[in-house]
Amino acid sequence: xxxxxxxxGSELLLGSTLNTHGAWLGxxxxxxxxxxxxxxxxxxxxxxxDAIKDSIAxxxxxxxxxxxxxxxxxxxxxxxxxxxxVELIEDEHAVRCLEAFFKKINRPMTPSNLKQAQHPCGAxxxxxxxxxxxxxxxxxxxGTTGEKKGCAIFLLPGPPHEMHAMYDAxxxxxxxxxxxxxxxxxxxxxxxxxxxxxxxxxxxxxxxxAIGGDAKLEVGYCARPGELDLRLIGAESLREEAAQLAxxxxxESYISRNGDSLEKTVVDLLAKMKLKLALxxxxxxxxxxxxxxxVSGSSKVFTHGYVTYSNEAKSQLLGVKYETLAKYGAVSQxxxxxxAQGGLVxxxxxxxxxxxxxxxxxxxxxxxxxGTVWIGISRIQDGEMHTSAVQKYQPQGREVFKxxxxxxxxxxxxxxLRAKRKNS
Amino acid sequence: xxxxxxxxGSELLLGSTLNTHGAWLGxxxxxxxxxxxxxxxxxxxxxxxDAIKDSIAxxxxxxxxxxxxxxxxxxxxxxxxxxxxVELIEDEHAVRCLEAFFKKINRPMTPSNLKQAQHPCGAxxxxxxxxxxxxxxxxxxxGTTGEKKGCAIFLLPGPPHEMHAMYDAxxxxxxxxxxxxxxxxxxxxxxxxxxxxxxxxxxxxxxxxAIGGDAKLEVGYCARPGELDLRLIGAESLREEAAQLAxxxxxESYISRNGDSLEKTVVDLLAKMKLKLALxxxxxxxxxxxxxxxVSGSSKVFTHGYVTYSNEAKSQLLGVKYETLAKYGAVSQxxxxxxAQGGLVxxxxxxxxxxxxxxxxxxxxxxxxxGTVWIGISRIQDGEMHTSAVQKYQPQGREVFKxxxxxxxxxxxxxxLRAKRKNS
Numbered sequence: 001x002x003x004x005x006x007x008x009g010s011e012l013l014l015g016s017t018l019n020t021h022g023a024w025l026g027x028x029x030x031x032x033x034x035x036x037x038x039x040x041x042x043x044x045x046x047x048x049x050d051a052i053k054d055s056i057a058x059x060x061x062x063x064x065x066x067x068x069x070x071x072x073x074x075x076x077x078x079x080x081x082x083x084x085x086v087e088l089i090e091d092e093h094a095v096r097c098l099e100a101f102f103k104k105i106n107r108p109m110t111p112s113n114l115k116q117a118q119h120p121c122g123a124x125x126x127x128x129x130x131x132x133x134x135x136x137x138x139x140x141x142x143g144t145t146g147e148k149k150g151c152a153i154f155l156l157p158g159p160p161h162e163m164h165a166m167y168d169a170x171x172x173x174x175x176x177x178x179x180x181x182x183x184x185x186x187x188x189x190x191x192x193x194x195x196x197x198x199x200x201x202x203x204x205x206x207x208x209x210a211i212g213g214d215a216k217l218e219v220g221y222c223a224r225p226g227e228l229d230l231r232l233i234g235a236e237s238l239r240e241e242a243a244q245l246a247x248x249x250x251x252e253s254y255i256s257r258n259g260d261s262l263e264k265t266v267v268d269l270l271a272k273m274k275l276k277l278a279l280x281x282x283x284x285x286x287x288x289x290x291x292x293x294x295v296s297g298s299s300k301v302f303t304h305g306y307v308t309y310s311n312e313a314k315s316q317l318l319g320v321k322y323e324t325l326a327k328y329g330a331v332s333q334x335x336x337x338x339x340a341q342g343g344l345v346x347x348x349x350x351x352x353x354x355x356x357x358x359x360x361x362x363x364x365x366x367x368x369x370x371g372t373v374w375i376g377i378s379r380i381q382d383g384e385m386h387t388s389a390v391q392k393y394q395p396q397g398r399e400v401f402k403x404x405x406x407x408x409x410x411x412x413x414x415x416x417l418r419a420k421r422k423n424s
Numbered sequence: 425x426x427x428x429x430x431x432x433g434s435e436l437l438l439g440s441t442l443n444t445h446g447a448w449l450g451x452x453x454x455x456x457x458x459x460x461x462x463x464x465x466x467x468x469x470x471x472x473x474d475a476i477k478d479s480i481a482x483x484x485x486x487x488x489x490x491x492x493x494x495x496x497x498x499x500x501x502x503x504x505x506x507x508x509x510v511e512l513i514e515d516e517h518a519v520r521c522l523e524a525f526f527k528k529i530n531r532p533m534t535p536s537n538l539k540q541a542q543h544p545c546g547a548x549x550x551x552x553x554x555x556x557x558x559x560x561x562x563x564x565x566x567g568t569t570g571e572k573k574g575c576a577i578f579l580l581p582g583p584p585h586e587m588h589a590m591y592d593a594x595x596x597x598x599x600x601x602x603x604x605x606x607x608x609x610x611x612x613x614x615x616x617x618x619x620x621x622x623x624x625x626x627x628x629x630x631x632x633x634a635i636g637g638d639a640k641l642e643v644g645y646c647a648r649p650g651e652l653d654l655r656l657i658g659a660e661s662l663r664e665e666a667a668q669l670a671x672x673x674x675x676e677s678y679i680s681r682n683g684d685s686l687e688k689t690v691v692d693l694l695a696k697m698k699l700k701l702a703l704x705x706x707x708x709x710x711x712x713x714x715x716x717x718x719v720s721g722s723s724k725v726f727t728h729g730y731v732t733y734s735n736e737a738k739s740q741l742l743g744v745k746y747e748t749l750a751k752y753g754a755v756s757q758x759x760x761x762x763x764a765q766g767g768l769v770x771x772x773x774x775x776x777x778x779x780x781x782x783x784x785x786x787x788x789x790x791x792x793x794x795g796t797v798w799i800g801i802s803r804i805q806d807g808e809m810h811t812s813a814v815q816k817y818q819p820q821g822r823e824v825f826k827x828x829x830x831x832x833x834x835x836x837x838x839x840x841l842r843a844k845r846k847n848s
Contacts, residue, residue, distance in 0.1 A: 015451025293709025
C-alpha cells in the first residue's frame with residue numbers, strides 16, 4: 001500500500017517551526033505496518049493544490065496536515081475538493097460543533113470560522129474536540145481518478161495536539177480496517193536511560209538481530225537526550241524474546257515497555273507503593289516538578305516542590321547551613337545531601353530528590369566546570385533517614401542539561417524504589 | 425526563482441529522526457530572498473530517483489541532502505547523473521581528499537568509500553572537510569532538460585554539521601551570484617499572546633495586506649498554544665509600518681519582535697529594572713519556574729520557586745489560611761491572592777505570581793470545571809503591596825493547559841512591568 005504525507009504550512013519552510021508531523025506520523029504508521037513512501041512539505045496557498053493532485057495520482061492513502069484554519073491561505077479543503085472534482089459543502093453538524101467549541105472557550109465565533117465547517121461533498125467530517133478545525137476523511141471510492149485504484153485521503157489539523165488526537169481516534173482505526181496484517185505483527189517500544197546507542201549496538205545488536213533466524217525481526221533505535229528507545233517490529237514471540245534480553249542486559253537503565261514516559265513510570269510506582277515525593281531543585285529550576293505534574297494523578301504522590309535558585313532560598317526553605325555553602329560551595333555533595341534531607345524533613349515526604357549544578361553557559365570554574373551536577377536522594381526506610389548523592393557531568397548546553405539531569409534524577413528514584421520492592 | 429529541497433533518509437520517515445534540514449535551509453534561503461516551493465522527503469534507495477527527476481523538471485534550483493554515503497542505498501549521485509543523462513566519473517582530487525581525511529581520523533579507507541569520489545560528468549566537486557562525502561554542484565547549463573531553462577543542482581551530505589558548513593561555504597555564494605535581491609529585503613517576526621489567529625485575521629489582516637499598495641508585503645501567521653507569531657516578509661519600510669500597526673493594535677498581547685521567547689523577554693526586562701521574581705505554582709507544577717530558568721542569566725532575577733501541590737504545602741510554605749482554603753476552595757481568587765502575597769513576603773521578591781487551577785483530566789466540579797484557573801500577582805510599589813488575581817478558563821488538556829496558563833502568567837508580569845515603566 002503506497003502512502004504519502006503532505007505537510008502544509010509556510011512556517012515549516014521558513015525555518016520558524018520544525019516539522020515534527022513527519023516523524024510522528026511515520027512512527028505511528030510503522031505500527032500498522034505501513035512505511036511512508038514520500039513526504040511533501042509545501043507552503044500555505046497554491047502549492048497545496050499541486051501537491052494534493054500529485055499525491056492522489058500515485059498513492060493509495062494520502063494524509064494531509066494543516067491548511068484547515070480560518071484564514072485565506074488555508075486552502076486544503078478547497079484544493080482537495082478541486083482535485084476530486086466535487087463541490088465544497090457546509091456541514092451543519094460541524095457548524096454546531098464550532099459554535100459549541102467557541103461557547104466552551106467563551107470567545108466569539110467569527111464569520112471566517114464558518115469556512116472550517118466545509119468539506120468536499122461525499123466526504124466524512126472527523127470531529128476535533130481540541131480545536132476549531134474539524135478533519136476530513138475522503139473514502140477511496142471518492143478518491144478514484146482515471147484507471148487507478150481509489151485513494152483514501154485524510155485531512156488533519158496542523159496543531160500537533162489536535163493532529164495527534166485525531167490520528168489516534170479517527171485515522172488509525174480506518175487504516176487498520178483497510179489493510180491486512182498478521183494478528184501478532186506489531187511494534188514493541190522499550191525505553192532505557194543511561195545507556196548509549198553505540199554501547200547498545202556494540203553489546204547487543206548482533207544478538208537481537210539473530211533472534212528468530214530467518215523470521216525477520218526489525219530492530220531500530222531512537223536516541224533522545226537522556227533516553228534511548230529500542231524499537232522491535234515483527235511477530236509477538238520474537239519481540240518478547242528480544243525485549244526480555246534487552247531488559248535483562250541493562251536492568252538499571254530500563255524504564256518501561258508500555259510507552260509510559262519515565263515520569264509516569266515513577267509516579268505510578270510511587271502511587272502503587274503509597275509513597276510521597278518531595279523535589280528540591282536548583283539548576284533544573286522546576287523542570288523535574290513540571291515533568292512530575294505532567295502526569296495525571298501526580299497530586300496523590302507529590303505535594304512539595306522547592307525551587308531554590310539562590311543560597312538564601314536553600315538556607316531559608318531547606319535549612320542548608322551557610323557554613324556548608326561557604327566551605328563546599330552550592331554545587332557539592334554536602335549541599336546536595338543537606339538539600340535532600342531538608343526537603344524530606346520539611347515536606348514529611350517518604351523520598352526526596354535534590355539537584356544542584358551548573359547548567360551554564362556561565363558560572364563554571366576550572367574545578368567545577370559547566371555541566372557539573374550533584375543529585376541527592378533521601379529516604380525514610382525502617383524508620384531511619386538514608387541519604388546519598390551522586391555526581392554527573394553533562395556539559396551539553398542548558399536545554400539538554402536540564403533534560404538529561406532530570407532523567408538521571410528520575411532514574412535514581414526508580415532504581416531506589418525497585419530495589420526496595422525487590423528486598424522487601 | 426523556483427527552488428525545491430529533497431531530503432533523503434529512511435530515518436526521517438520512521439519517526440526516529442526529526443528532519444531539521446528543511447527548517448535550517450528554509451531560514452538560510454529566506455536570507456537571500458528565496459522561498460522554498462516544495463520540500464520532498466524520501467527514504468533511501470529508489471524513491472530518490474523519482475524525486476530528483478520530478479524536481480529538476482519544475483525547478484530552477486534543487487538542493488538534495490543525504491544519500492552521498494558509501495553504502496548501496498546511497499544513490500543520490502547515480503540518480504542525478506541518470507536524470508541528467510550523463511556518466512558518473514571518478515574525481516582524482518576527490519580521491520586524494522578522501523585519502524587525506526581517513527589519514528587524519530586514523531581509520532582505514534574501504535573500497536566502498538571510493539564511490540564517494542564520483543560525480544556526474546561536467547559537475548563540480550564541493551569539498552567537505554568535516555566528513556567523507558564531498559558535495560556536488562551541477563551548473564544550470566548541465567541541468568537543462570528539453571525546453572526548460574537550466575536547473576542548478578546541489579548535492580549536500582546528510583549529517584547536519586557537514587551540510588551546514590558546505591551550504592555556507594559553497595552554496596550561498598553561488599546562489600547570491602545567481603539572483604539579484606534588494607538590500608532591504610528581509611523577514612520580521614513578531615510574537616503575540618492572548619489574541620487568536622481568527623481575531624487577528626478579522627480585525628487586522630486587510631489593513632496589513634494594504635500596506636505598501638502594489639509593493640508586496642507578505643503576511644503570515646503561526647499559531648502555537650498561547651502564542652501567535654506574525655511574520656512579515658518584504659522591504660524594510662513596509663515591514664516596519666506593519667509591525668508598528670500590529671503592536672499598536674494589540675499592545676497588551678505584544679511579546680517581542682526580535683525572536684526572543686516570552687520567558688526571555690520577561691527575564692530580561694526584570695533584569696533591566698533590577699527586580700526579583702518569586703513563583704508560586706500549584707496546577708502548573710513548576711512549568712513556569714522551569715521556563716524562567718531556561719533563560720541564561722535568570723539567577724539574577726529569580727531566587728524562590730514554590731510548587732505547592734497540596735493544601736498543606738500552600739499553608740506551610742506560604743501562610744495561606746486554612747479558613748480561606750475551606751471557605752473558598754484551593755482554586756479561588758482568595759487563595760490565589762494569599763498565595764501571591766505569601767510568596768512575595770517569604771521570598772522578599774519585588775513581584776510574585778501565583779497559579780491555582782484544575783489541569784484535569786480529573787478534579788473538576790460543575791461549579792469549577794477542568795480548565796478553571798486563577799492567576800494572582802503581587803507587587804511592591806511605592807512601599808505598598810498591591811495584589812490582584814484574574815480568572816482564566818483553558819479546558820484543552822493537561823499539556824496545553826500548563827503551557828497556555830504559563831503564557832498568561834508571563835503576560836501578566838510583562839504588562840505589569842511595562843505599565844510601571846510607562847507610569848514612572
